[in-house]
Amino acid sequence: MAGVLTVPAPRDRRAGRLARLLGTxxxxxxxxxxxAVTAVFFLLRLMPGNTVDVxxxxxxxxxxxxxxxIAAYRLDGSVGTQYLAYLGRVLTGDLGESYVLRxxxxxxxxxxxxxSLALLAATMVITVVASVVLAxxxxxxxxxxxxxxxxxxxxxxxxxxxxxxxxxxTVFSFTLHWFPAIGSGGLxxxxxxxxxxxxxxxxxxxxxxxxxxxxxxxxxxxxxARARGTGELAVRFRHVxxxxxxxxxxxxxxxxxxxxGGAVIVEIVFSRAGIGRLTLSAVQNRDMPVVTGVVLxxxxxxxxxxILVDVLNWIVDPRxxx
Amino acid sequence: MRVPAIAxxxxxxxxxxSSCAPGQAGxxxxxxxxxxxxxxxxxxxEPECLDPHQSPTEAAGTxxxxxxxxxxxxxxxxxxxxxxxxxxxxxxxxxxxxxxLRQGVRFSDGTPFDSAAVVANLxxxxxxxxxxxxxxxxxxxxxxxxxxxxxxxxxxxxxxxxSLLGALATPYxxxxxxxxxxxSASDLCTRIVGTGPFISDGGYAQQxxxxxxxxxxxxxxxxxxxxxGPARLDGITVQVAPDNAARFGxxxxxxxxxxxxxxxxxxxxxxxxxxxxLYSKQMPGSNYSYWPNTERGPLSDPLxxxxxxxxxxxxxxxxxxxxxxxxxxxxxxxxTTPGYDASLEAGTAYDPAEAARLLDQxxxxxxxxxxxxxxxxxxxxLRHMWSxxxxxxxxxxxxxxxxQLGIQTVEENLDGGTYVDRxxxxxxxxxxxxxxxxxxxxxxxxxxxxxxxxxxxxxxNNMARYDNPAVDADFDQAMQTTDQAARLAHYDDAQRxxxxxxxxxxxxxxxxxxxxxxxxxxxxxxxxxxxxxxDTWLAS
Numbered sequence: 001m002a003g004v005l006t007v008p009a010p011r012d013r014r015a016g017r018l019a020r021l022l023g024t025x026x027x028x029x030x031x032x033x034x035x036a037v038t039a040v041f042f043l044l045r046l047m048p049g050n051t052v053d054v055x056x057x058x059x060x061x062x063x064x065x066x067x068x069x070i071a072a073y074r075l076d077g078s079v080g081t082q083y084l085a086y087l088g089r090v091l092t093g094d095l096g097e098s099y100v101l102r103x104x105x106x107x108x109x110x111x112x113x114x115x116s117l118a119l120l121a122a123t124m125v126i127t128v129v130a131s132v133v134l135a136x137x138x139x140x141x142x143x144x145x146x147x148x149x150x151x152x153x154x155x156x157x158x159x160x161x162x163x164x165x166x167x168x169x170t171v172f173s174f175t176l177h178w179f180p181a182i183g184s185g186g187l188x189x190x191x192x193x194x195x196x197x198x199x200x201x202x203x204x205x206x207x208x209x210x211x212x213x214x215x216x217x218x219x220x221x222x223x224x225a226r227a228r229g230t231g232e233l234a235v236r237f238r239h240v241x242x243x244x245x246x247x248x249x250x251x252x253x254x255x256x257x258x259x260x261g262g263a264v265i266v267e268i269v270f271s272r273a274g275i276g277r278l279t280l281s282a283v284q285n286r287d288m289p290v291v292t293g294v295v296l297x298x299x300x301x302x303x304x305x306x307i308l309v310d311v312l313n314w315i316v317d318p319r320x321x322x
Numbered sequence: 323m324r325v326p327a328i329a330x331x332x333x334x335x336x337x338x339x340s341s342c343a344p345g346q347a348g349x350x351x352x353x354x355x356x357x358x359x360x361x362x363x364x365x366x367x368e369p370e371c372l373d374p375h376q377s378p379t380e381a382a383g384t385x386x387x388x389x390x391x392x393x394x395x396x397x398x399x400x401x402x403x404x405x406x407x408x409x410x411x412x413x414x415x416x417x418x419x420x421x422x423l424r425q426g427v428r429f430s431d432g433t434p435f436d437s438a439a440v441v442a443n444l445x446x447x448x449x450x451x452x453x454x455x456x457x458x459x460x461x462x463x464x465x466x467x468x469x470x471x472x473x474x475x476x477x478x479x480x481x482x483x484x485s486l487l488g489a490l491a492t493p494y495x496x497x498x499x500x501x502x503x504x505x506s507a508s509d510l511c512t513r514i515v516g517t518g519p520f521i522s523d524g525g526y527a528q529q530x531x532x533x534x535x536x537x538x539x540x541x542x543x544x545x546x547x548x549x550x551g552p553a554r555l556d557g558i559t560v561q562v563a564p565d566n567a568a569r570f571g572x573x574x575x576x577x578x579x580x581x582x583x584x585x586x587x588x589x590x591x592x593x594x595x596x597x598x599x600l601y602s603k604q605m606p607g608s609n610y611s612y613w614p615n616t617e618r619g620p621l622s623d624p625l626x627x628x629x630x631x632x633x634x635x636x637x638x639x640x641x642x643x644x645x646x647x648x649x650x651x652x653x654x655x656x657x658t659t660p661g662y663d664a665s666l667e668a669g670t671a672y673d674p675a676e677a678a679r680l681l682d683q684x685x686x687x688x689x690x691x692x693x694x695x696x697x698x699x700x701x702x703x704l705r706h707m708w709s710x711x712x713x714x715x716x717x718x719x720x721x722x723x724x725x726q727l728g729i730q731t732v733e734e735n736l737d738g739g740t741y742v743d744r745x746x747x748x749x750x751x752x753x754x755x756x757x758x759x760x761x762x763x764x765x766x767x768x769x770x771x772x773x774x775x776x777x778x779x780x781x782x783n784n785m786a787r788y789d790n791p792a793v794d795a796d797f798d799q800a801m802q803t804t805d806q807a808a809r810l811a812h813y814d815d816a817q818r819x820x821x822x823x824x825x826x827x828x829x830x831x832x833x834x835x836x837x838x839x840x841x842x843x844x845x846x847x848x849x850x851x852x853x854x855x856x857d858t859w860l861a862s
Contacts, residue, residue, distance in 0.1 A: 052780070065458065066780055068450045100370045101528065102453075103508035111528060166567055174571040181572040182364055182563040183530065271364075271563035273529035281370070284738060 018314065025310055029303040036299040037090055040292050041083055090296070096289035100282070105293040108278060113297075116275040119266070120259055122194035124252070127201045131248070134202070135209035136236045139217065149210070157203035161262050165196040165269035182271035193270040197262050201255050205248055212244025219243070246317050253302075253309035260298050352843055352861030357554045359860035361842065364563040364572055365531075366583035371511035372526040374494045375447045378456030380758070383493040384582075384852045385526060385560065388534050388553075390496025390516035393421060393440065394487055395544035396849035398606075400660025400761055400806065402487045403545035406435060406497060406517065412804055416482045417465075423473045429499035430521045430537055437469035442500035444477065452507065460489035482802045484809055485763045492760065492850060517542070519553040519856045531561040548844055548857035555858055573598070573837060579860070580838035580845070582853065586647040592837055601836040603847035606659040607758035608768055609651035612706070612720070612827040617774070617787035619751045620702055625684035627824035630704075631670060633677025634723040640830045643715045651828035654765070654820045658831070658851075661762040661810040666821045670828070677727055686728070695728035703730045704751040707744060711735055713754050716829065745785065746777050753785055756832045760849040762813035766797040769820060788825045 052066065052075050070076050077085070089096055095105035138149035172192060173181040179192050216222070217240055225235050263276035275294060282290035313320045369382035374390065376382075393407040407421040427435035444467045447457045463483035468476045479486065489495060499515040513525030520534035535557040543550060561578070563569040570588040573581045574595070584592065584600070592598050614621035614630070621627050637650035651657075652667035681687075681695060681702075688696035695702040704724070706717060721731045731752070736744070744750055757764060767773060771794055773784040793816050800812035820826065834851040841862035846854045 063779075064450065065453060065455075068453060097508075101508075102371055102376065102511050107508075108528070166565075169568055169571055173577070174575040177575060177577075181568055181575065181577050183561050267529075269565050269568055271561065271565065271568055273527070277529050277564075285370075 018311070021310060021314065022307065025307045029307070032303055033296065033299050036295055037087070037292060038083075040295045041086060041288075044288050044291065045079060086292075090292075095293040095296070098282075098287055098290045100285045100287045101290070105289045108290060109275065109293050109297060112273055112275050112278045115273045116260075116263060118190060119193055119197065119263060119272065119274060120256070122190050123198045123201070123259060124256065126194055126198040127205055127252070127255070130198070130202045131205035131209055132241070134206045135213055135244075136233070136241070138206065139210045139213035139236065139240075141214075141217075146210075150207070153203040153207050155203075157200040159199065160265075161196050161200070162265045162269050164199055165193070165266055168192045168196055169269070189270075189272070193266045193272055196269070197259060197266045200262075201259070205251055205255075208251060209244055209248050212247060213240050216240040216243040242316060246313060246320075249309050249312050249316065253306045256301060256305040260301075352841070355549070355554055355843065355857075355859045356861075357859065358556055360557045360559060361555050361580060361855060361858060361860065362578040363558055363560045363855075364569050364578045364581045365560055366562075366564060366566070366569060366581075368529065368531075368562040368564075369526070372532070373498075373507070373510040373514055374496055375443075375452055375454055375457050375498070376507060376511065378494075380852065383850070385532055386496055386514060386516075387493045387518070387848070387852060387854055388520035388558065388856070389514055389518045389522060390493060390498060391518050391542065391544070392493065392496050393490045395546070396488055396491035396760055397546060398658065398660070398849060400488070400810075400849075402491065405491075405544045406542065410487075416484070416802070416804055417479045419477045419479070419486060420470070421475050421477070423475065424542055425473060427517050427542055428539065429497075429501075429515055429517050430539075431499050431501055431515045433499045433501050435497065435517050436472045437475035438472075439497060439500045440475045441467040441469050442503050443495070443497050446498075446503045447495060457492075457494040460492065460494060461486060484801055484804045485761070488761050488763065493848075493852065519543070520558065529562055531559065533560070534558040543856060548846070553856050553858075555855060555860070558855055570837075573839070576839070579842050580836050582834075582836055584835045584837040586644045589647045589835065589837070590645055597840050599838055599840055599842065601838065601845040601847075601853070602833045603851045604649065604656055604658045604831045605756075605758040605834055605851040606656055606760055606849070607764045608756055608826075609653070609656050609828040609831050610648075610754070610756040611651070611829055612752050612754050613785040614825070614827065615748060615751050615785075615787055616823070616825060617748055617789070620686075620704065621751050623684050624823055625680045626686070626702075629677040629680035629684070629727065630724070630729065631824045631827050632673045632680070633727040633729075634720055634827070635672045636720075636827065636829055637672065639716060639719040639723065642719060644830060648830035648833060651831045653828060654817045654826055655762060656758075656831045659762055659764070660760075661813045661817075663814050663817045666817060669821055674727070681727065681729075689728065693725075693728060694730050701730060702728065703732060705732045705734055706752040706754070707741060707750045708733065708735045709741070709753055709755045717754075742781060745775050745781065748776070748787055754829075755785070757783060758832065758851060762810065762817075763800075765813055765816050765820070766800075769816070769825060770794055770797050786825050788820070788823070790819065790823070793819050 052070050097104050098108050101108050134149070138145060140146060169181055169192065172178045179188050183189055213236065222235060222240060225239050260276060260279070263274060264280050266272070267274045267276040275297070278290065279294045281287070282294065365381065365384070367379070367381045369377050369379045369385060371377040372382060372385055374382050374386040391406050393405060395403045395405045397403060406424050406427060408424050409422045411420045412418070421440070423435070423437060423440065429435060433439070444461070444464060446452055447454055447461065448464055452458070463479040463481050463486065465478045465480040467478070470476055477486070497516060502510060502515050513522065519537050519540045521537050522532055522534050524533055526532040536553045536555060538552055540552045541550070563572060563581070566585045566588065569581045570584065572578045589600060592600055614627050616622055616627070621630070640648055640650040652670050653662060653664070655662045657664065686695040686697045686702050688699070690696050690701055708717065717733050721733060724731045745753070757768060759767070767783050769784055769786065769788045771784070771789040773782040774787045774789065775782040775784065796812045796816040800809045803809055834847060834853065836845045836853045838845065841860050843859050843861050844857040846857055848854055
């Protein structure tokens with residue numbers, strides 16, 4: 001309640017604070033990115049087996065080709081030199097060339113990124129819209145309404161995405177022919193995958209939002225609003241929602257990062273191109289340049305989304321403007 | 323394993339759907355072939371690179387084949403026939419092959435196909451910068467190539483290699499336009515240009531697929547093709563759909579015309595569903611097999627290996643798990659491999675009494691509290707490293723059968739790195755895999771002592787770690803002779819010795835499949851069992 005007691009800051013001081021907030025967040029982000037890159041490099045080292053063996057698995061090559069591969073990827077140097085050389089390349093924006101795909105990592109990621117961003121955006125939109133609507137409908141003091149919403153949420157958050165995906169495919173693609181079963185083509189191809197990916201997120205966000213709404217509905221200002229004759233839905237949308245949003249924006253920021261993991265499964269089930277499948281095959285083939293490139297990308301997305309969340313919180317809730 | 327179980331549930335649902343769809347009874351007569359139409363195909367595995375000179379994968383071979391032709395073609399019995407080369411002579415020392423090239427052939431970018439193009443292709447395959455993972459090794463004996471005149475090319479070998487013509491017949495040594503070979507390796511991974519019946523303008527897009535259109539000028543099909551002239555299809559669109567249930571659902575709901583690599587469960591559903599056909603070919607090469615470590619551990623004793631082979635009812639396990647979709651295998655090679663010796667099958671029959679006798683003879687006479695056989699207080703335990711989780715159902719049944727014999731199998735599903743590491747160290751008793759190849763030369767890949775994997779040599783394919791100078795000699799002599807009957811006699815002797823030694827436990831013959839709706843006619847498979855669509859046409 002500190003915001004209520006202090007005098008509102010002049011506009012230029014508020015802008016200065018926002019800039020400072022952004023400054024510290026970006027500085028912290030650089031540390032996060034470095035840690036992510038470093039962790040990935042050493043974790044891949046710790047995995048059993050030798051990179052060149054995995055790379056050349058199931059293929060018959062001469063010792064010369066083997067030596068050529070080792071030299072080309074500097075797999076013969078010490079871990080320290082490999083790490084420093086690698087860090088230097090990342091700093092200059094050179095993510096290297098994929099061992100397996102035989103093309104620059106930036107190209108490989110660039111090819112798959114649009115499809116993944118489309119999936120991510122559609123999933124976020126579905127999550128936000130569905131959660132807000134469901135939470136407002138479900139924020140009832142009647143126990144049977146709340147418990148039935150809770151039951152559906154528990155079910156939705158515990159259903160594995162691949163199973164939900166196959167179920168959606170069977171009903172809406174194989175049987176009803178409403179949506180295509182395979183491929184990334186256009187808007188129709190986006191509907192089922194984003195629903196499959198959003199389901200558990202919707203369940204979690206709805207629950208958090210509903211609890212917040214129920215809590216806020218007990219506040220005195222709601223009584224005041226109702227006393228003024230404001231309708232029930234208007235009370236919820238205009239007055240209560242803002243109070244319940246703060247934890248939700250934080251969760252959404254965290255989710256954007258975790259969706260990349262879920263995307264792997266959804267992309268396989270729906271035969272969609274995307275970063276998830278690229279990551280899976282890169283990990284299986286121990287294609288280190290691609291793995292590190294994807295981790296960097298995920299870290300960047302995570303960091304950017306979280307900075308946006310902080311700014312959003314700053315706008316939504318005066319208490320965070322410290 | 324939750325995934326297969328769930329997939330079965332959905333499969334049951336899709337089966338219901340497809341059996342409700344209107345379909346024709348049996349395979350109707352569709353009349354004479356007619357041109358036109360685009361085939362919509364969904365494939366399971368995608369290549370990491372389209373260029374067959376670089377990639378070792380079957381997927382690359384399959385997707386490159388519509389675009390590239392080869393110098394020669396191979397039939398199912400191992401016979402070599404002219405293709406882009408109309409003839410060839412082999413020097414008496416067998417070190418020089420002289421090919422006469424077909425006249426009037428052009429790559430789809432307009433470049434003429436001539437001796438310079440052949441030289442450029444072979445040099446591209448072996449160039450270190452190409453980092454070829456298979457093609458270069460298929461022609462490991464290659465020394466140099468020279469253009470004698472525009473339509474005559476001479477290939478020199480550093481040592482005798484009777485496998486050369488068979489290698490040249492595979493898509494991995496397909497002819498690409500020399501104009502493209504100078505470009506970067508990654509460009510070729512996306513787009514290749516050949517003389518073949520189809521052209522891909524956009525090339526291959528990772529994770530999504532590839533589109534082909536008919537090459538209107540095509541007039542040089544391989545031996546055994548069903549027609550002359552351009553392909554019958556206007557084009558083919560290929561999408562990558564890695565999930566079995568999704569791919570099958572796309573076929574059964576009419577969203578694609580054909581799919582590759584149908585799972586055994588789906589194949590059974592499809593066979594009882596009107597309106598669909600299943601094209602399949604048993605793959606030549608090695609069967610899907612359990613491989614014993616013959617170098618150390620209990621299975622280094624031939625008696626124990628023979629006991630394990632005759633004491634487990636492998637054929638019944640295959641019938642239980644794959645319900646007739648895969649045929650139980652009985653030989654070192656698959657029955658469709660040229661030179662397969664069917665007379666050796668009798669020696670591998672199921673005989674548990676004989677197995678018990680052999681184990682007693684090998685000294686595993688003790689029994690511990692759990693009923694397993696012991697020798698000097700040590701339990702007879704075999705660690706089975708899975709090469710793929712798909713072996714689960716088989717492994718469970720083999721484990722139960724081994725238990726009956728008093729043998730314990732420890733099932734190990736490992737990550738790729740650990741698996742490779744232990745293969746190199748020889749730290750296992752059993753593993754499993756198959757290895758398809760168009761000819762009996764695959765025996766050398768799988769059983770020559772020079773191909774035992776170890777940390778110095780790197781990964782190699784003699785996973786049985788089999789080391790037998792007599793068999794090595796067979797392989798060497800087979801490479802020395804270009805006389806087909808003499809070559810096959812050497813490989814026959816190798817098969818006999820490998821069977822006597824129980825160097826492998828064959829499970830089933832792998833099958834390459836294309837499942838399609840009924841209107842898709844004439845899907846062919848080449849000598850390596852890769853599907854081809856040159857003759858394919860759409861009846862509806």
